[in-house]
Amino acid sequence: MNEKKDILLPEPTLRRLPWYLAYVNMLQSQGIEYVSSTQISKEINVDASQIAKDLSFLNIKGKTRIGYQVVSLAAELSNFLGFHQEHSALMIGVGSLGAALIQDSGLNQYGLKIVAGFDINEKIIGSEICGVPVYDIAELAVQQKRYKADIGILAVPVEHAQESADLLSESGVKAIWNFTPFRIRVSDDVVIQNTSIYAHLAVMYNRINAKK
């Protein structure tokens, strides 16, 4: 039933699906049973036709006049997005941001399990953060043979971003989640997702200044 998960979806669709999930989760918490794409459209500010198209990728059908069953839609969206499945990850760079992400249990709820951290700082190598062991980055290849993690998370200073990405790539991870603002390059068989939270500050600061 889940073969549709293996279809390569357009990124805009993949970015919208979690919005719908967030909204139907809210409806679910309010005990609401059914929702139409028109209702979702009003709330989320996306065309109803676009929503119907996005949801057509899922194994779910809305009923005429009634819409989608909220519980089923939430479960199907979450399952489709892979949030119900466990994906193991290595954290590269256990500084301020890396340590914060290890402590964020929200990632667990979205199917990401950080199994090990790696750093060059001798003060934290050998320690544990929330039960996650921190190893010397030199041990990455050896440890990855044991952990076989799918994902490497990059939270190192920019000057180490590319070399860390190369190490991860060689260790055989399938994807790199890059939290640095550095544009890392790896071979085509490694998926890259960039999430530079600090870069978002730049947009916000500019918008604030421009409104003054």
Add this chain to the structure above:
Amino acid sequence: MNEKKDILLPEPTLRRLPWYLAYVNMLQSQGIEYVSSTQISKEINVDASQIAKDLSFLNIKGKTRIGYQVVSLAAELSNFLGFHQEHSALMIGVGSLGAALIQDSGLNQYGLKIVAGFDINEKIIGSEICGVPVYDIAELAVQQKRYKADIGILAVPVEHAQESADLLSESGVKAIWNFTPFRIRVSDDVVIQNTSIYAHLAVMYNRINAKK
């Protein structure tokens, strides 16, 4: 000299500028003195003409054949992006992600200072995280009169996202940095920046599955 900071820049430009900054910061740490837009282009995978256009918003000129002075370009980019200026922020929702963000000193380096946290959980109200006091959300308006923070950061469960955004909006913040996957709506005079890190997982999971 900084009046250009008040120009409303296109969002794609604002998202690229931190990439250039990350790269020139790396060059700076390697002791390199000059860089051309062609070199940046090769490294970052953005057209050299686009880079020259993006950098034309800044108070900096490259020299023919030599390019930009690395130290000046780094300083000018960082200053232009507002990373040298302090922006105060309130954290709404001091759960797992909110607490993690408060502990991330990286935000400080990019000009963001979280001055207070707000939550509904009585177990943490009255406590401090890294010196940041946590108040009852009911005190938001009163405390904001004192703090006069520019930015409200939303890290609440989705079902509380809109009401929290409304509270922030009424309290007079200029911008809301939304870490929830919920599409909040506020009046046009409030800047919204969405950073849904969990939604990025959906894109990564799909790409991994599609490659199997």
